[in-house]
Amino acid sequence: MMTTLRIHTDYIQLGAALKLAGLVGAGSEAKHWISDGAVKVNGQVETRRGRKLRPGDVLEFAGKQVMIRSVGESD
Numbered sequence: 001m002m003t004t005l006r007i008h009t010d011y012i013q014l015g016a017a018l019k020l021a022g023l024v025g026a027g028s029e030a031k032h033w034i035s036d037g038a039v040k041v042n043g044q045v046e047t048r049r050g051r052k053l054r055p056g057d058v059l060e061f062a063g064k065q066v067m068i069r070s071v072g073e074s075d
Contacts, residue, residue: 002066003021003064003066004066013049014039014050014053015034
């Protein structure tokens, strides 16, 4: 099942998105999983914690998918 993460800005960094979506508890945990290659963005493994996610991007971690959307955007 895909969940939605709504952002108020033009982008959100990957590490922050993992925390905000509740997939990790801390930034250090996000850094660990990202550097280990356990996170995908739009189907591709992403190892940069600072990767900018924009509305329309999908992040995948631990069998969960999260769609990035802007606050004013409808589903």
